[in-house]
Amino acid sequence: RKMTREKDVARGQWRSKFGFLMAAIGSAVGLGNLWGFPYKMGKSGGGAFLVVYLAVVLLVGVVIMLGELALGRKTGKGAVEAYQAVSKKFAWVGYLGVASPFIILAFYNVLGGMVLKYMVAFVESMFSGGANFANIKSGAYFGEFICNGSDMLLYLAIFELLNIVIVMSGVESGIERFNKYAIPALAIILAGLAVYVYTFPGAEKGLDFMFKPNFAVFSDPEIGFFKVLKTAAGQMFFSLSLGMGVMITYGSYLSKEQDLSREMYIIPLADTIIAVLAGMVVMPACFAFGLAPAGGPSLLFVSLHEVFVTGMGGFSGSFVGFLFYFLVFLAAISSSMSLLEVCVACLLDRQIRKGKAPTRAATTIVLALVLFVVSLPVALDGLGSNVAGGAAMNSPGVMMGLKKIPVAFDCWLDFYDMLSEGVMMPLGSLLMSVMFGWVLGTKVIADEVALTPGKKLRFEWLVDLCFKFIVPVILVVVLLAQLQDFGL
Ligand code: PFF
Numbered sequence: 292r293k294m295t296r297e298k299d300v301a302r303g304q305w306r307s308k309f310g311f312l313m314a315a316i317g318s319a320v321g322l323g324n325l326w327g328f329p330y331k332m333g334k335s336g337g338g339a340f341l342v343v344y345l346a347v348v349l350l351v352g353v354v355i356m357l358g359e360l361a362l363g364r365k366t367g368k369g370a371v372e373a374y375q376a377v378s379k380k381f382a383w384v385g386y387l388g389v390a391s392p393f394i395i396l397a398f399y400n401v402l403g404g405m406v407l408k409y410m411v412a413f414v415e416s417m418f419s420g421g422a423n424f425a426n427i428k429s430g431a432y433f434g435e436f437i438c439n440g441s442d443m444l445l446y447l448a449i450f451e452l453l454n455i456v457i458v459m460s461g462v463e464s465g466i467e468r469f470n471k472y473a474i475p476a477l478a479i480i481l482a483g484l485a486v487y488v489y490t491f492p493g494a495e496k497g498l499d500f501m502f503k504p505n506f507a508v509f510s511d512p513e514i515g516f517f518k519v520l521k522t523a524a525g526q527m528f529f530s531l532s533l534g535m536g537v538m539i540t541y542g543s544y545l546s547k548e549q550d551l552s553r554e555m556y557i558i559p560l561a562d563t564i565i566a567v568l569a570g571m572v573v574m575p576a577c578f579a580f581g582l583a584p585a586g587g588p589s590l591l592f593v594s595l596h597e598v599f600v601t602g603m604g605g606f607s608g609s610f611v612g613f614l615f616y617f618l619v620f621l622a623a624i625s626s627s628m629s630l631l632e633v634c635v636a637c638l639l640d641r642q643i644r645k646g647k648a649p650t651r652a653a654t655t656i657v658l659a660l661v662l663f664v665v666s667l668p669v670a671l672d673g674l675g676s677n678v679a680g681g682a683a684m685n686s687p688g689v690m691m692g693l694k695k696i697p698v699a700f701d702c703w704l705d706f707y708d709m710l711s712e713g714v715m716m717p718l719g720s721l722l723m724s725v726m727f728g729w730v731l732g733t734k735v736i737a738d739e740v741a742l743t744p745g746k747k748l749r750f751e752w753l754v755d756l757c758f759k760f761i762v763p764v765i766l767v768v769v770l771l772a773q774l775q776d777f778g779l
């Protein structure tokens with residue numbers, strides 16, 4: 292008894308139920324909600340996409356969320372050792388879970404740094420009367436920034452430094468404490484902005500773009516049902532931080548009091564609401580000022596920049612711009628820290644298993660340095676390409692300086708993105724699903740849920756059906772459809 296308690300102290304534990312929820316929602320809510328979801332939804336059938344997305348969240352997302360949280364809490368271990376603890380055959384799956392964060396972090400931190408730069412620039416603009424944005428178009432401003440290697444590195448370094456400080460402070464005094472304030476703040480700012488954008492005429496057209504159901508996409512030869520499904524599934528994994536060991540790791544810091552049969556719905560629900568709400572800010576903002584809808588970096592760093600600087604303009608434009616990038620920064624860093632924590636936790640587990648005292652601070656710093664190096668191709672991708680202006684990071688011909696990718700991706704960012712959300716996350720989840728469905732049995736999860744006094748897993752038969760058949764079938768289809776993107 293005393294042993295386990297000592298171990299918990301060494302590994303860390305959430306202080307409150309609310310704190311865990313905010314940390315988990317913080318991991319989920321990120322750039323995926325802000326620049327991925329609204330555009331993909333608008334482009335892939337609007338309301339029709341939403342139906343498919345919600346189905347994938349319910350049939351796949353919710354059960355994988357449950358599986359990860361239960362696996363973490365049951366074993367009290369990070370991704371690698373959690374799998375090793377429950378199954379010989381699947382012992383290696385955890386390594387996949389630790390490899391994926393490296394791939395995501397390689398680009399995620401670069402973007403986080405860029406968001407930070409924009410946040411700072413809008414503060415500067417507030418005090419300089421917009422002088423720093425004068426005489427330069429949004430596209431050119433962005434192009435100059437991403438081709439400026441030292442600026443890219445500087446902001447990447449600052450972003451990582453903030454991340455290090457939070458993660459090395461520990462689960463409770465670092466991650467939980469940050470998210471407890473950051474996530475409510477994010478929600479409030481987002482809701483405020485959603486109201487504010489409707490004071491501009493034409494905003495409603497953004498809602499049309501996003502929500503108007505277009506069921507014809509399912510039979511469209513260019514898009515079609517499988518592509519919509521693949522897009523929805525990839526987006527869902529990325530958005531809910533699944534298949535990466537994050538929820539296993541965060542689950543390992545849970546007490547038996549936390550009701551998993553409820554949190555398995557709350558986290559996906561919160562993430563989806565924020566994604567829809569984000570769409571109700573960014574799309575109307577673009578449409579109100581006559582800008583074409585976009586996704587990815589060009590939405591965040593070009594279109595919206597133009598909305599704040601040219602569209603809204605003046606001090607209020609700068610202030611709203613600052614608020615917006617501050618919100619994006621909170622979303623990005625709370626996701627980024629969860630990925631770093633996955634890797635840190637695995638190394639700390641190892642130290643504990645070997646009977647050493649865990650060295651969280653040193654481990655975090657060393658890992659972050661490794662990640663910094665992995666991010667370099669993305670951060671410096673703009674070097675060597677000459678961006679005259681109007682360029683976006685995700686358009687062909689830009690960010691190609693270091694491009695030596697054998698497949699048809701525009702840039703390193705796209706490549707890493709495809710690899711993670713398109714392949715590794717579905718693959719990791721497929722393996723977990725097979726493990727629970729066919730090897731361990733869903734009962735293991737139901738038993739874990741039932742450890743919370745008075746709670747039990749509802750619809751256990753349905754969860755079982757999902758692990759055994761529904762999730763594997765959907766994921767095999769998704770993975771096969773994905774091969775096309777790699778030109779196979
Ligand atoms: N869920 C985050 C987003 O939507 O931006 C990104 C992310 C975080 C993906 C953590 C995966 C992960 F493990």
Ligand code: NA
Binds near residue numbers: 318529
């Ligand atoms: Na998300």
